[in-house]
Amino acid sequence: MAPRVLVSDKLSKTAVQIFAGGGVEVDYMPDLGKDKDKLLEVIGQYDGLAIRSATKVTEKLIQAATRLKVVGRAGIGVDNVDIPAASRKGIIVMNTPFGNSITTAEHAIALMFAVARQLPAADASTQAGKWEKNRFMGVEITGKTLGIIGCGNIGAIVAARGVGLKMRVIAFDPFLSADRAAHLGIEKVELHDLFKRSDFITLHTPMTDKTKGIIDKAAIARMKDGVRIVNCARGGLIVEADLAEAIKSGKVAGAGVDVFEVEPATDSPLFGLDNVVCTPHLGAATSEAQENVALQVAEQMSDYLIRGAVANAINMPSITAEEAPILTPFVQLAECLGAFAGQVTEEAITSVEITYDGSVAAMNTRALTSAALAGLIKSQVSDVNMVSAPIMAKERGIQLTESRRDRSGVFDSYIKLTVVTEKQTRSVAGTVFSDGKPRFIQIKGINLDAEVGRHMVYTTNNDAPGIIGLLGTVFGKAGVNIANFQLGRDRPGGNAIALLYVDSPVPEDVLDAVRAHKEIASAKPLRFDVADVAG
Ligand SMILES: NC(=O)C1=CN([C@@H]2O[C@H](COP(=O)(O)OP(=O)(O)OC[C@H]3O[C@@H](n4cnc5c(N)ncnc54)[C@H](O)[C@@H]3O)[C@@H](O)[C@H]2O)C=CC1
Numbered sequence: 001m002a003p004r005v006l007v008s009d010k011l012s013k014t015a016v017q018i019f020a021g022g023g024v025e026v027d028y029m030p031d032l033g034k035d036k037d038k039l040l041e042v043i044g045q046y047d048g049l050a051i052r053s054a055t056k057v058t059e060k061l062i063q064a065a066t067r068l069k070v071v072g073r074a075g076i077g078v079d080n081v082d083i084p085a086a087s088r089k090g091i092i093v094m095n096t097p098f099g100n101s102i103t104t105a106e107h108a109i110a111l112m113f114a115v116a117r118q119l120p121a122a123d124a125s126t127q128a129g130k131w132e133k134n135r136f137m138g139v140e141i142t143g144k145t146l147g148i149i150g151c152g153n154i155g156a157i158v159a160a161r162g163v164g165l166k167m168r169v170i171a172f173d174p175f176l177s178a179d180r181a182a183h184l185g186i187e188k189v190e191l192h193d194l195f196k197r198s199d200f201i202t203l204h205t206p207m208t209d210k211t212k213g214i215i216d217k218a219a220i221a222r223m224k225d226g227v228r229i230v231n232c233a234r235g236g237l238i239v240e241a242d243l244a245e246a247i248k249s250g251k252v253a254g255a256g257v258d259v260f261e262v263e264p265a266t267d268s269p270l271f272g273l274d275n276v277v278c279t280p281h282l283g284a285a286t287s288e289a290q291e292n293v294a295l296q297v298a299e300q301m302s303d304y305l306i307r308g309a310v311a312n313a314i315n316m317p318s319i320t321a322e323e324a325p326i327l328t329p330f331v332q333l334a335e336c337l338g339a340f341a342g343q344v345t346e347e348a349i350t351s352v353e354i355t356y357d358g359s360v361a362a363m364n365t366r367a368l369t370s371a372a373l374a375g376l377i378k379s380q381v382s383d384v385n386m387v388s389a390p391i392m393a394k395e396r397g398i399q400l401t402e403s404r405r406d407r408s409g410v411f412d413s414y415i416k417l418t419v420v421t422e423k424q425t426r427s428v429a430g431t432v433f434s435d436g437k438p439r440f441i442q443i444k445g446i447n448l449d450a451e452v453g454r455h456m457v458y459t460t461n462n463d464a465p466g467i468i469g470l471l472g473t474v475f476g477k478a479g480v481n482i483a484n485f486q487l488g489r490d491r492p493g494g495n496a497i498a499l500l501y502v503d504s505p506v507p508e509d510v511l512d513a514v515r516a517h518k519e520i521a522s523a524k525p526l527r528f529d530v531a532d533v534a535g
């Protein structure tokens with residue numbers, strides 16, 4: 001069955017063509033995002049949801065989205081999506097991080113000019129026939145200091161434009177390296193220095209707990225008199241009432257505001273003030289940017305729904321379309337290793353160590369680790385996948401260590417998972433054979449070579465005669481067919497294990513008959529619901 005995607009905001013029709021051309025069924029309902037109740041009613045029918053900023057992907061919507069696998073934001077900011085709730089439900093959230101960056105940077109520069117020369121007011125006055133040449137005295141931009149708060153994709157484009165306009169560009173961004181600043185031809189500064197020195201300040205950070213209200217009364221007090229401020233990032237970065245006061249007092253000479261604390265903004269303390277230029281969140285509104293983001297989001301979502309490739313996900317490591325087929329057998333192996341450890345572990349897990357050995361060490365191990373954690377947690381919570389597993393492991397206080405060794409031994413690649421509880425440490429290792437199927441190759445340090453089947457039984461016992469006979473007889477009597485039987489031991493007469501792949505689930509009373517034997521320490525039924533396992 002073809003996956004179904006709902007487009008619930010206004011997106012270029014290019015997106016619809018790409019979905020349809022890629023084998024995805026698509027419903028284009030650009031106004032549905034504004035109708036919360038109707039959206040709640042229909043969301044259960046879709047595997048994907050493509051949005052811009054009008055659709056609010058709340059926890060309530062996510063709970064109703066029983067089939068949803070991916071939310072694609074045609075744009076950058078994902079503050080309209082409850083990412084923790086989506087992650088917990090195993091839903092990937094993707095954005096298109098570059099498609100509208102140039103357009104948004106250009107809008108910031110446009111607002112800077114509009115404020116420097118009071119263009120909208122001058123236009124209105126001229127068209128009203130007033131010819132007020134003396135009223136609209138502007139300022140030059142050349143030689144002025146432009147302070148950029150947040151120098152990521154958009155901030156860096158603004159920086160380059162600022163340098164091109166012969167401005168002195170300074171930037172505050174804790175993640176901006178000195179090398180990158182030098183490469184951009186700008187100066188990296190601290191925030192207080194930026195406030196003190198800038199003639200123009202432009203904001204380009206995401207909205208986070210740290211950036212919310214970064215421009216408030218106290219910040220404005222530290223700025224140069226007559227500073228001009230531009231915000232094309234997110235409304236809540238500026239406390240609008242504080243900015244309005246500072247404009248009225250003349251401390252701030254003007255502001256260009258594209259984004260508001262509450263959107264759509266039908267009222268704001270900034271409205272009607274002299275030299276405040278407002279636009280209705282138009283930063284990304286060019287035909288070029290909208291084509292880019294629509295095309296990109298539709299390609300990314302189709303790639304994920306059809307081929308399992310993950311690009312630009314906020315809550316999941318990327319997997320390219322090329323690496324997906326190579327990675328898939330190892331994803332399944334990692335999930336089987338996790339599932340084995342999860343099913344034989346009865347106490348709370350305190351830590352997990354995953355070692356990648358050989359050529360698998362060069363693969364996308366973040367994705368493999370997520371798969372191993374998903375397998376591990378699935379024995380306790382059925383509704384978990386590679387997206388939700390890392391967050392669930394963290395919530396359970398499980399410490400995670402990942403190591404890679406590019407030398408391999410007997411096997412070209414293998415993965416070893418070690419699970420530590422308060423009582424014991426348990427390890428299981430596996431590889432992928434040339435048939436693409438996962439194999440267990442070591443359990444508790446004991447070597448074996450066991451095909452993974454949907455239904456299995458794992459026993460631990462003393463290495464003594466008669467165990468094969470016991471298992472064969474008890475299972476035979478119960479009508480349980482053994483498809484594969486693997487044994488291993490640490491030394492003759494020492495600790496031994498058996499791993500049996502059986503054609504049907506083994507009833508508890510049959511396992512009790514096995515457990516009753518004096519040489520058997522434990523007998524566990526196992527189930528592996530992974531695509532490529534036998535059975
Ligand atoms: N007005 C509009 O229509 C549009 C608005 N945007 C908004 O622009 C913002 C920036 O987008 P991009 O440049 O693509 O993001 P980005 O992730 O490439 O850059 C953001 C930068 O902010 C920095 N940053 C984070 N916390 C900071 C802090 N406390 N202080 C200073 N810097 C901090 C980061 O290190 C990063 O370099 C986003 O919030 C996005 O939602 C994006 C597109 C269109």
Ligand SMILES: O=C(O)CCC(=O)C(=O)O
Nearest residue numbers: 052053074075076077284
């Ligand atoms: O889709 C839009 O018009 C808004 C774009 C935006 O704010 C973003 O990409 O973060």
